[in-house]
Amino acid sequence: MRRLSVLKRSDKSRNQTNVVTTDSDYQQDWPFIKLCPIWTTIESLVLHPTPPQKPHFSPLKKTNELCREGLAIAHMVTYWNLVQRLSDLKPNDPIDIINNGLEVAVDLETHGFDVEAIRGRLNELLYSKSKAGQRKDTIKELEKRNYEKLVIEKEMDRLKVEMQKLQEKRKAKEEEIMRLQSNSHIVSTEIND
Secondary structure (H helix, E strand, O other): OOEEEEEEEEOOOOEEEEEEEEEOOEEOOOOOOOOOOOHHHHHHHHOOOOOOOOOOOHHHHHOOHHHHHHHHHHHHHHHHHHHHHHHHOOOOOOHHHHHHHHHHHHHHHHOOOOOHHHHHHHHHHHHHHHHHHHHHHHHHHHHHHHHHHHHHHHHHHHHHHHHHHHHHHHHHHHHHHHHHHHHHHHHHHHHHO
């Protein structure tokens, strides 16, 4: 069960309120004070999907204190955007989109987000894209081989026609030779007579 508790922290000049969300097994220890009123909305979108997200934002300790909350909100929104886009990604989408998603997942992971499912889906898309690329290469190679076969068949058909013409010429020459031999025989007989 979830409960909200409001902690007051005094500053030199004013009071600040820090809203801390607690689950039975989770206590936020973020390196900033939540002042922005949109946290309830963001947390409802990001912290309780499957798997539940428990970011720690510890890398933000290295940034300017005034920027930490805004950067944390940006990471929460980035996580939500990545999850939303993931459902729309398809293997025919450009590989840059998938690679960008993997880079964002690494950044989110350093802030404590559980991105294993996201990484798995993106890697699955990369694998599908790779297989599709191999399939396209195979299809291109098959098309190339079919074209080469067609060229050879056309050449064979041309050579068959040429061969038939040559056979007809040969037959005509053989008939001419037979006629000349026959005439030669007659001429030889006439000469001998």
